[in-house]
Each structure stands twice: as C-alpha cells, then as structure tokens.
Amino acid sequence: xxxxxxxxxxxxxxxxxxxxxxxxxxxxxxxxxxxxxxxxxxxxxxxxxxxxxxxxxxxxxxxxxxxxxxxxxxxxxxxxxxxxxxxxxxxxxxxxxxxxxxxxxxxxxxxxxxxxxxxxxxxxxxxxxxxxxxxxxxxxxxxxxxxxxxxxxxxxxxxxxxxxxxxxxxxxxxxxxxxxxxxxxxxxxxxxxxxxxxxxxxxxxxxxxxxxxxxxxxxxxxxxxxxxxxxxxxxxxxxxxxxxxxxxxxxxxxxxxxxxxxxxxxxxxxxxxxxxxxxxxxxxxxxxxxxxxxxxxxxxxxxxxxxxxxxxxxxxxxxxxxxxxxxxxxxxxxxxxxxxxxxxxxxxxxxxxxxxxxxxxxxxxxxxxxxxxxxxxxxxxxxxxxxxxxxxx
Numbered sequence: 001x002x003x004x005x006x007x008x009x010x011x012x013x014x015x016x017x018x019x020x021x022x023x024x025x026x027x028x029x030x031x032x033x034x035x036x037x038x039x040x041x042x043x044x045x046x047x048x049x050x051x052x053x054x055x056x057x058x059x060x061x062x063x064x065x066x067x068x069x070x071x072x073x074x075x076x077x078x079x080x081x082x083x084x085x086x087x088x089x090x091x092x093x094x095x096x097x098x099x100x101x102x103x104x105x106x107x108x109x110x111x112x113x114x115x116x117x118x119x120x121x122x123x124x125x126x127x128x129x130x131x132x133x134x135x136x137x138x139x140x141x142x143x144x145x146x147x148x149x150x151x152x153x154x155x156x157x158x159x160x161x162x163x164x165x166x167x168x169x170x171x172x173x174x175x176x177x178x179x180x181x182x183x184x185x186x187x188x189x190x191x192x193x194x195x196x197x198x199x200x201x202x203x204x205x206x207x208x209x210x211x212x213x214x215x216x217x218x219x220x221x222x223x224x225x226x227x228x229x230x231x232x233x234x235x236x237x238x239x240x241x242x243x244x245x246x247x248x249x250x251x252x253x254x255x256x257x258x259x260x261x262x263x264x265x266x267x268x269x270x271x272x273x274x275x276x277x278x279x280x281x282x283x284x285x286x287x288x289x290x291x292x293x294x295x296x297x298x299x300x301x302x303x304x305x306x307x308x309x310x311x312x313x314x315x316x317x318x319x320x321x322x323x324x325x326x327x328x329x330x331x332x333x334x335x336x337x338x339x340x341x342x343x344x345x346x347x348x349x350x351x352x353x354x355x356x357x358x359x360x361x362x363x364x365x366x367x368x369x370x371x372x373x374x375x376x377x378x379x380x381x382x383x384x385x386x387x388x389x390x391x392x393x
Contacts (some may be wrong), residue, residue: 031244033067034083034113034150042079044071046164046204047171058127060110061134063089069119072168074146075160075247075359084167085118085149086173087130093137098177100390102133103170105185105192111156111239116149117142131183132379136387141173153246156239157188157221157311163195167204170196174207178303180393182386183212186326186375187334190217194286194342197319211389212319213382215326215375219314219342225286226297227335232285235277238270244308253377254304263289313338315345322353323383326375329360329366357381 014063028355038050046191051069058065065087072082093099105118106126113119117126121292130140143165147154155161183200185193197212198336218224221240228237245267247253269281286296300309323346327339336358343356 003094003234031308033069036124038069038081040321041071043387044079046071047168047175048087048234049172049375052086055085058085058087058123058252060087060127061089061131062091063087063134066325067173068141068174069150070165070168072146074152074164075158080146080152082143082146083116083118085126087134087140087142089134089137089139089260091137094382095137095391098174098179099137099139100386100393101170101173101179101181102138102140102225102386103166103173103181103183103193103196104130104133104140104163105166105183105189105196106142106144107186107190108156108236108239108275109150109190109289110272111154111242112272112274113149115274117145118144119149129186129375132383136383136388138182139173139179141169143169143192147246154243155247156243157191157218157224157312158243158247159191159195159314160199162192164203164342165199165219166192167207170207170209171204172365178208180208180210180390182210182389183321184386185213185217185218186215187371190214193217194219194314194319194323197321197323198314198317208393209321210393211322211386213324213326213386214339214342215378216328216331216371217314217325217342218334218338218341220338221309221312222297222300223338223341224280224334225300225366226295227337230283230284230375231294231331231332233272233278234286235266235270235279235281237284237286238267240300241272241296241305242256242267242271244305248308251304251308258291258299258304259289260291302314317349318346318349318372322355322389323351324355324357324359324380324382326374326378328370329358330370331370331374355385 048071049068052066053064068086069081074080109115129280134138144207145165183193183196193212200209225237287293325339327336
C-alpha cells in the first residue's frame with residue numbers, strides 16, 4: 001500500500017497514541033498485588049482471575065478498568081500468575097451476541113519488572129493504544145506476560161510463554177460469555193499475537209478466536225538479532241539471551257560461557273533495562289561481546305542457542321483463524337523481511353486466510369518513526385477488518 005502523503009493529523013495521532021509521555025496516571029500499586037503468593041494457584045483453571053482491583057483513573061471513554069492477576073501456565077506447564085488490565089465499556093454492546101474481546105499483546109517496554117504494560121511506565125503507551133479499540137465498544141484485556149512484574153522469569157519473545165499469557169488473558173475476559181476473541185499485537189506484541197494464533201486450537205480450544213492482527217512482528221529471533229546488531233538499539237538483542245537464560249536455568253552456564261567478560265556484564269546490565277535504558281547504553285557489536293568473536297546471530301544457529309531459537313521461531317504452525325499482517329516498508333526497528341518471511345512460512349504450513357498490508361511512507365517520515373507510524377496508520381483498516389470478523393462470528 002503506497003501512501004503518497006502523510007498528513008500532519010496522522011503524524012500527531014501517531015505521537016498521541018504511541019509516544020505520549022504520560023496521558024494517564026494510574027493509582028500507585030501495592031507491591032503485594034503483583035508479588036503476594038496466590039494460595040492453591042494450581043487449583044484454578046487457566047484464565048481464572050485470582051486477584052483484581054479497580055483503577056478508576058483509567059476509566060477512559062466510558063469504560064471500567066481493572067488491574068487483574070490471572071492464572072496461566074508456563075512452558076513447563078507449571079501454574080503461574082500473570083498480571084494485566086481488563087477494560088470494559090459501560091454502554092451496552094450494540095451488536096448481536098456477546099461483546100467481542102480484544103486480547104491485546106503490548107509491545108516491549110523493556111525486560112525489567114518496572115517496564116510491564118500495566119505499570120506506571122507501561123501505561124503511558126498501553127492506554128492510548130487501546131482507545132481506538134474501546135471506541136468500537138470492544139472489551140479489551142491486556143497481558144504483562146509471564147514473569148514481567150510478577151514472580152518468575154520473563155522470556156522475551158518466548159513463543160509458548162507469550163502465547164499462553166495472551167490466550168489465558170482472553171479466557172479471563174471471555175470465560176463467562178463465550179465471546180468472539182480477536183488477538184491483537186504490534187512489534188513484540190505481534191510475536192505474542194502470532195504465537196497465540198498458532199497455539200490457540202491446541203492450548204485454548206475453548207476460546208472462540210476469530211482472528212489475529214500481527215503487526216511488525218520480529219517472528220524470527222535470529223533475523224531480529226542480526227538486524228539489531230550494531231544499531232542504536234543493539235542492547236535490546238541481549239533481551240533474547242537473558243530470556244533464554246531465565247527460561248532454561250539448567251543451560252545458563254553454557255549460554256553465559258559463549259560470552260566474554262564484557263558480554264556477560266552487558267547481559268547482567270540488560271536485565272534491568274526499560275526502553276530508554278537500552279538506547280542510553282549505546283551501540284554494540286556482538287562480535288565484541290562473544291568469547292570467540294562470532295556474531296550473536298551465528299551463535300543463535302549453533303549447538304547451544306540454535307535449538308532454543310528454533311523453539312521460539314514463529315511461522316511453522318499454520319493459524320486456523322484469519323490473520324492480518326501489517327508492516328512498514330522502511331521500518332528499521334523491525335525489518336519488513338520479518339513479516340514477509342512469516343507470511344511465506346505460514347502459507348507453506350497451510351494457512352489460507354492471510355491479509356497482508358505494507359505501508360510505504362516514502363521519504364516523508366524518517367526511518368526511526370516508520371515503525372510506530374505504521375501501527376497508527378493501520379488502525380482504520382484493522383478495525384474494519386476486525387468488525388467484519390466479529391460480525392460473522
């Protein structure tokens with residue numbers, strides 16, 4: 001899709017929805033909301049809400065907002081508590097059947113607990129991005145992902161962990177109504193949405209998943225690391241390694257041995273990074289961090305990291321529900337190769353209902369803005385696509 005002209009209004013909307021500094025202010029959260037143990041968590045069904053509290057400061061567009069803690073299962077099938085937000089419009093749903101649920105997978109704000117989507121920092125981006133969805137009358141549920149803000153390890157872009165977090169969030173919202181569910185994610189959230197689309201029929205067959213929006217998803221971890229290496233955002237490539245170490249403690253020593261002293265120090269530092277911290281850390285070349293001078297993308301195809309990278313690669317299981325893939329042609333944060341490769345792999349796996357939209361802003365936007373601008377520019381078409389899906393559900 002060629003966009004010959006980007007209006008000032010669109011550019012302003014991009015800023016308002018994606019990069020606003022602090023459009024809303026949430027009430028302070030008691031630490032025990034996230035961290036206090038839940039008695040007999042194993043006894044709850046996946047998706048059960050085990051703790052909730054109203055957040056009236058976030059009651060936007062005539063909605064009721066709650067901070068929730070719900071039961072999920074980690075990749076080893078152990079019960080874990082995951083946090084998120086449940087935002088329900090107060091006005092009656094005008095359509096037929098129950099109010100549709102948008103299971104919203106936030107993009108990455110970092111890997112430290114303070115970066116979760118329902119935290120004070122994460123809300124500055126999360127809530128504005130929900131406004132177009134709430135304006136349609138949809139109920140929206142978000143996830144902070146397993147181990148992000150809650151006890152346990154956060155596996156950045158972990159296929160199974162993120163998929164289950166999204167699907168169990170959808171269960172938390174739709175359990176009592178059997179509502180149609182649309183999975184929705186952009187950037188890192190696009191990975192979670194894509195993974196959830198792949199696993200929905202096996203992990204959550206009780207859900208009525210009618211579609212998945214997958215925007216600018218770095219679905220191949222090796223391609224992602226290669227694209228970030230040496231860039232201003234290079235420190236974020238360490239998120240993947242830290243996540244693998246946390247998710248596979250039995251392999252931690254072998255993984256850390258792939259790095260030299262500087263590399264191990266960088267891995268340790270990155271564990272406490274939110275987005276701006278990674279940018280402030282500066283440009284890195286992975287060859288300067290590894291023990292043998294190999295690039296990180298090379299190591300991720302080797303015997304130690306290769307099998308783990310393969311486990312977290314999206315595209316080899318065909319989603320049953322319709323999918324819309326969106327990407328900006330000049331995106332330098334997540335290169336468009338990722339979405340093209342994802343579409344190719346899904347079609348080869350047997351997926352048949354895939355809609356692809358590529359946005360070309362030409363030279364009117366600097367490349368650094370292309371990533372977020374595409375997310376905003378796609379909203380009208382994505383919302384129309386979702387409306388059609390839920391209407392026929």
